[in-house]
Amino acid sequence: MSLLKSTAIVSIFTLISRITGFIRDMVMAIFFGASIWTDAFLVAFKIPNFMRRLFAEGSFSLAFVPVLNDIKATESKQVLKQFIDRIAGSLLAVVLIVWMLMEIFAPQVLSLFAYKWIAE
Secondary structure: HHHHHHHHHHHHHHHHHHHHHHHHHHHHHHOOOOOOOHHHHHHHHHHEEEEEEEEOHHHHHHHHHHHHHHHHHHHHHHHHHHHHHHHHHHHHHHHHHHHHHHHOOOOHHHHOOOHHHOOO
8 A cells, every 4th residue: 555545544534533523522512511511521531532642642653563564574473472462561561550540649630631620
């Protein structure tokens, strides 16, 4: 697949995603309006979305894919499987540690994502 074709496919699906996200926001505004419940819903999804961006779409994936392709092209399937297993285990360990810390420090985490909710 050519670079232009793959770029066009990603761009089209990104545009579709943005449009459907806009429609979702309009529907939420129509049905729920601006209320404390809508704010709570949005904050509840802001934290996991931040984690997804941090661990799944960030620099990790930018660094992982080229290395994975290089190992796939030059090494055996056993080495490739071992590499994937080690990366998956390491990522799992990091995510579990971050998750536990976020559970322990939940009030502080909430104050980072919803700083206007802090009682004065």
